[in-house]
Amino acid sequence: MTDKNDEKLLDQYIENLEKKNIEVPTMLEERIKERIDKVEIKKKSINPFLSKVLVASLLLVTLFSASVRFFPGFAAYAGNFPVLRLAVDWLQGDSGTEHARREGYNQIPGFTVEKDSYVLKFDNIMLDEDRLVMSIQLFSEDQTGYDEDKRLEVRYTDFADSGGLQQLEYETETEAMIETREEKVFADNELREFLASNPDHINLEVVLSERGSQTIYEFGSITIPIDSEQILFSQKYSIATITNLEKGFLTLHNFTVSPTRMRLDVSFDLEDGYYFTRFENPRLMDAKGNVYQPEGLVSTNTSAVERSMFFVPSIYFDDIHTEMYFAFDGVWVGSEYDDTFTLSLNYEYPKSINFMGEELIIEQVSYRGSGNGEGYLHSAGDDLVIEIRKPENVWLENMEIDGEISSHAWSTGLDENGNPRPHLYGLNVEYRDEYEVTLLFSGRLMDGLQEIKMDLE
Template identity: 25%
Template sequence: MSEFRDQHEQELPQLEAMKEYMEDIAIPSEVDEKIWSGIRAGRLRRRRRVYTRMAAYTACLLLLVSAASVRFSPEVAAYVGEIPALRPLVELIHYDKGLELAIDNDFMQPVGLSEEQDGIKMTIDGIIADESRIIVFYTLENMDGQKSVVNLEKVELTDNKNTSISQAFYPHEEDWKIIQGTIDLYPNEGASIPDYLNMIFRFDKVTESATNRPEWQFAIPVDKAKFEGLKETYDINQTVSVEGQKITFGAMTVYPTRIEIEVDYDPSNSKKLFYFDDLRLEDEKGETFSTINNGVTGSNISENSQVLYFQSNYFRKPKHLYLRASSIRAMDKAMREVKVDIDRKELLTRPDSKLTLKDIGTSSEDGQGILVFEMKNENPLDQNHMFSLFESTYKDASGQSFESHMASTSGNEAEYEYQYFIKKENYQSPLTLYIQDYPTRIHGDIDLRIK
């Protein structure tokens, strides 16, 4: 273990000198995406359970936190060349071509702050930041091999008491040595980015016998001069019709970390449009930049307006750019209600025969009710996709509204189990749930020239 610590301490100075190293090393402009698509598909094919917490967030910053064990491939090793400290950082953002380009173009801000408590050393390795997004890279080290981190329970900015946190954390195996991950911060429109991010981290379990719950605190410097004014704006302002459903694409803003496109849906549309299957930006060379699929994919402005987020091509500077798609997941608005008779444990209404009610149970931990659904779907377009079936709001027969704050999904390519947690209440049956995403579609080519 001491050898491991020595190695990591040697790597931190290399991260600090990353700028000079990158100028001397030829980094390819693109890593083989097909290989990593296969890896992601393989992981999804294994049976697993994914938990999500649902809530309406209105605070100034939204934090999305993800943690991952470090894994390397020959392709990643070749990509980062002779910079050992950069290897895990590139691995963590390998799902996002735009962030890879940001590192390639010297956009990383090295930090190298560390703090050790209760045998756990946490290091803030660096950040990538602009006016739209801040990505914080961190490392956890199990210094004596005795500790077990189960969950990153708390992340907050102490200077902003209204910070909302969207948790997507996963337990880690026993006897771990090193964990590295990222934290995404999304300032609201018009919110200023501070000179320092004063952040607090806490884990819900460090050792089996731990009696205290230590917190790690950092003041992370932000070099705002590095990204000041780095954005480009385009007015698309074009309306398309797909199977009679009208969609208007408004302004597009290009930042180094992501692209934002405003989308409006005609209120008179007969269908609720959930998500675009293959919406992408494509340049004159055929290179594509897809919507973000690991992190915050979009934000709702109103019932019929939203902002979609794409991987950024800011550092590519394409001569021509097109917005393209061919299918959209959608459903007739009248079919979105799913009514559950909780007394007879049966569905009174549902979109189609793919969705069934498997069981209604009770959580052993807090007494919450659990609605267990099953969905069978063999459409190739939906392979390796887990659907967030329902909105968080549901109603009972009296018309009273409630909020579900947790759901879980598990399954394989063709069959999924979805658990929807409901509060312990004296409901008037039936309950009404509202479809948020479903494998029904409309098709039609969208091909808009942006520049």
């Protein structure tokens, strides 16, 4: 995979995640505190404003992940998961902002903008050195109720990276056309530099568009009033702790404690041919055993070997902590040596392949309109469908053939014979006898439970 293909792969990966209504059972019951049987992914589209945003690899309680190996600088936003609810009402904020509010950290007063037949309502606005968050509701005289084909684009024009993260959006019982939770994550010192001139507001541009990016209405410049003296700044600690992993080293660099959440910056130095995919159940713990979990935006990355992870609630308002612990239940690591294989419509199936010492079973390969090519993903629009069984310690996010990124229907649990249920991968590729397949964002679980002490003195 070369750098010049990164943007193409990302665009197609996001497009395939969004273009079909696929019911996807979650594989992450351990990290989502309530069991979710099925989650519907509705249509989404990455818009031009969000294309410069935040480099987010794990989104919203990690329903899917995008590997830092291929996209060291990609933009994405949390999807439309109607059955998923955070610990507090989503319009009121995540539990990080809710905790800060309970501790007495002031919100910015909400306000309303009326333009022609539209009304924009801004509420639950909170600003610290780490992020600016708010809820936005759009009402229209011409339409009542949720419209899944329309979206709001928000640009933060005072900052070089003007994009933000649309953290959550789904149908509610109000009369709003759109309800969304917006988040702007600041780079190191970005807000401090902005506040140096003592501004009394932050500028936004808001655009209503169709999901295909066609502009419907531009609201023009909108200002959020701020009081620089009321903004609390982050507490920053240098950790510089190196931990041995099975395939290399993990380094904890900086730990940042902000009023609304905490951030841990890490990097990886793995053996040639291996790459980090994700942590299994990452969390922070204090000396008393209290646990701090990812929620909302889970992590971002600025290079192929660096990642920033976020945890809530924050210890900012607690008595001084002299130590914290970063814990996880393993590391998912991928291998360039095992991420390609050849399959053919003429092979006999089931057929086994090796992935990092584990056996994957290709149960069947089918093509639309040919033989058994009339399955679920075929009806959803995919031509080639690959059905694979894998052990629980292997993660296969997606596949790529000729630059086409697969859609993916997850399965959980065991079948009637006690075997893991198969996963389905669908691709729109031309019919031919043989295909070269590349596994994307995949890995094997290694290293087991780790608890790494972080001295904060």
